[in-house]
Amino acid sequence: MPIIVNIDVMLAKRKMSASELAEKVGITLPNLSILKNNKAKAIRFSTLEALCKALDCQPGDILEYQPDDQV
Numbered sequence: 001m002p003i004i005v006n007i008d009v010m011l012a013k014r015k016m017s018a019s020e021l022a023e024k025v026g027i028t029l030p031n032l033s034i035l036k037n038n039k040a041k042a043i044r045f046s047t048l049e050a051l052c053k054a055l056d057c058q059p060g061d062i063l064e065y066q067p068d069d070q071v
Helices: 007-014 018-025 029-036 045-055
Strands: 003-005 063-065
Touching: 007 018, 007 029, 007 045, 018 029, 018 045
Parallel strands: none
Antiparallel strands: 003 063
């Protein structure tokens, strides 16, 4: 999958737990887990905005493009 979700990296940098982030963003812990584990097929802009607000970061801090030939 060429899009990598770096939520774990941002959680570690912010010293925040996944459950704390899920609560701040307003999504369930299982749905956050799907995002964290690169299992999501899509993400709503409203969710991405909430993640960026909660983590005080830019979308590019969370999402990373990695071509298939580099995996």
